[in-house]
Amino acid sequence: xxxxxxEGDVLKDERGSVSFVNDFKFKDIERFYIITNAPENPxxxxxxxxxxxxxFYCIQGAFKISFVxxxxxxxxxxxxxxxxxxxxxxSNIVLSIPAGFANAIQSLEVNSRLMSFSTLALxxxxxxxxxxxxxxxxxxxxx
Numbered sequence: 001x002x003x004x005x006x007e008g009d010v011l012k013d014e015r016g017s018v019s020f021v022n023d024f025k026f027k028d029i030e031r032f033y034i035i036t037n038a039p040e041n042p043x044x045x046x047x048x049x050x051x052x053x054x055x056f057y058c059i060q061g062a063f064k065i066s067f068v069x070x071x072x073x074x075x076x077x078x079x080x081x082x083x084x085x086x087x088x089x090x091s092n093i094v095l096s097i098p099a100g101f102a103n104a105i106q107s108l109e110v111n112s113r114l115m116s117f118s119t120l121a122l123x124x125x126x127x128x129x130x131x132x133x134x135x136x137x138x139x140x141x142x143x
Contacts, residue, residue, distance in 0.1 A: 001053070001098035003067065005085065008092030024055070024094040028119045034059070035114040037107040045104030045139060048073070048130035052120035054103060056095045058087035061112025066104040066139035067097050073130060076102075082137050087114070102132055104139045 008021030037044060048070055056065055065087060068080040085095050086108070094117075097103055105114060120128055 001100075003083070003085075003098070003101075004096040006094040006096065008094070010090065010092060019090065019092050021057070021092055021094045024096075026117070028053070029055070029117045030119055030121045032115060032117045035105060035116060036112065037105070039107075039110050042107040043104060043134070043139065045106075045134045046102045046132040046136050047104075048102035048132060049097075049099055049120070049128050050130065051099050051124070051128045052118055053099055054097045055117040056087060056097075056105075057093070057115045057117075058089050058091065059113045059115050060089050061107065061109035062086065062088040063112055063114050064106040064108055064139065065095055065097075066106070066137075067101045068137050069101055070130075076132070076136070078136065080137060082139060084139065102130070102137075104134075104137075106139060 006021050006024040010017050010019045064084050066082050066084040070076050
């Protein structure tokens with residue numbers, strides 16, 4: 001599988017607006033949660049998933065989502081290519097990161113809120129979640 005970006009739109013009229021991402025399908029979604037990083041620690045890095053696909057949608061503020069394809073779960077290379085996508089409120093984009101990647105989630109504004117849709121049931125998370133030191137890869141892509 002590969003990284004996917006699903007783009008949506010906004011319809012506005014005198015009643016207000018409706019934001020949507022109609023091409024994103026909720027197939028295999030088991031749960032969702034909302035992430036708000038603390039202002040004094042605006043980045044969560046690095047969390048890998050062997051089996052879980054993560055789908056992210058910014059509902060407030062802005063986030064930089066960085067990700068790397070893991071080459072070896074026990075001892076990944078420090079030279080993996082870091083890619084990033086900026087998600088902003090009202091951008092109407094769902095970023096889908098398949099199993100086999102690690103991600104870093106960085107708030108770009110205080111009080112930003114990110115919705116995550118997960119394909120793995122909560123009782124299976126412990127066998128899937130792999131944490132790497134926050135300095136393992138640079139989310140800015142600088143080696």
